[in-house]
Amino acid sequence: MLDIKRLTKVYGKNFKAVDDLSLSVKKGEIFGFLGPNGAGKTTTIKMIVGLLKPTEGSLSIGGKDILKETIAAKLMIGYVPDEPILMEKIKGIEYLDFIADIYGVSLQKRRERVEKLSAVFKLQNALQDIVSGYSHGMKQKLSLIAALLHQPELWILDEPLTGLDPESAFLLKKMMRNHVKNGNTVFFSTHLMEIAERVCDRIGIIHKGKLLFTGTIEELKKTKGEATLEQVFLEVTGSEAEQMDFSYLDASE
Numbered sequence: 258m259l260d261i262k263r264l265t266k267v268y269g270k271n272f273k274a275v276d277d278l279s280l281s282v283k284k285g286e287i288f289g290f291l292g293p294n295g296a297g298k299t300t301t302i303k304m305i306v307g308l309l310k311p312t313e314g315s316l317s318i319g320g321k322d323i324l325k326e327t328i329a330a331k332l333m334i335g336y337v338p339d340e341p342i343l344m345e346k347i348k349g350i351e352y353l354d355f356i357a358d359i360y361g362v363s364l365q366k367r368r369e370r371v372e373k374l375s376a377v378f379k380l381q382n383a384l385q386d387i388v389s390g391y392s393h394g395m396k397q398k399l400s401l402i403a404a405l406l407h408q409p410e411l412w413i414l415d416e417p418l419t420g421l422d423p424e425s426a427f428l429l430k431k432m433m434r435n436h437v438k439n440g441n442t443v444f445f446s447t448h449l450m451e452i453a454e455r456v457c458d459r460i461g462i463i464h465k466g467k468l469l470f471t472g473t474i475e476e477l478k479k480t481k482g483e484a485t486l487e488q489v490f491l492e493v494t495g496s497e498a499e500q501m502d503f504s505y506l507d508a509s510e
């Protein structure tokens with residue numbers, strides 16, 4: 258469903274935020290893109306969805322090249338950015354209508370989907386309000402709903418669980434599972450290990466722009482001989498946190 262070949266992004270003169278990254282995500286799986294802050298997750302995602310031009314490499318979605326068959330490729334994607342980018346001066350429902358118009362979702366279908374999705378996230382009562390008055394969490398939920406209106410074959414979410422309340426986070430995880438059950442694909446980034454461990458079918462670990470591992474969590478634990486994904490992650494990304502001495506935090510006299 259998603260094929261990334263030798264993708265590189267250079268910022269400025271020679272800073273490689275993404276460095277020769279190749280990766281495939283199969284139809285019907287939830288793929289977790291893991292990495293510490295600054296690893297290159299958002300940069301990669303912005304290239305996948307066509308917001309950033311790669312310095313090198315190619316990207317295809319369902320066999321469509323994002324640079325050559327841009328519209329066809331983009332129609333297959335539902336994208337949730339790390340920070341909700343919405344039009345603020347209109348009502349929530351107007352925003353959803355606008356997005357549904359862009360993707361050509363019929364009036365009947367959008368009504369059904371808006372009703373269902375806004376009920377899931379308990380946003381029904383806010384849809385008639387102006388977006389600028391929404392809380393951060395509400396904006397995030399509106400952004401999630403908007404990205405699902407056209408039932409995208411590939412749902413791409415950048416750090417979707419950060420900032421969501423526990424109930425919404427739980428619902429979102431269920432929706433991700435539900436989305437792949439219906440034959441679609443989910444690609445999401447996170448730096449939260451316990452979420453990845455619970456949700457993903459396969460993961461990829463990115464560190465300083467390089468993809469260090471792809472496979473199932475079981476495979477990763479086996480090759481590294483560690484008990485938890487968190488330990489493996491810290492080891493793979495060369496973090497010193499595991500060895501840090503926290504004894505000075507103890508409340509001693």
Ligand SMILES: Nc1ncnc2c1ncn2[C@@H]1O[C@H](COP(=O)(O)OP(=O)(O)O)[C@@H](O)[C@H]1O
Binds near residue numbers: 274299
């Ligand atoms: N527009 C930009 N110009 C220059 N450097 C950038 C830009 N965007 C991101 N970076 C840098 O690229 C690296 C990767 O960033 P990003 O893709 O946002 O990482 P992540 O999403 O994994 O936290 C970081 O070092 C970041 O500071």
Ligand SMILES: [Mg+2]
Binds near residue numbers: 300
């Ligand atoms: Mg990011």
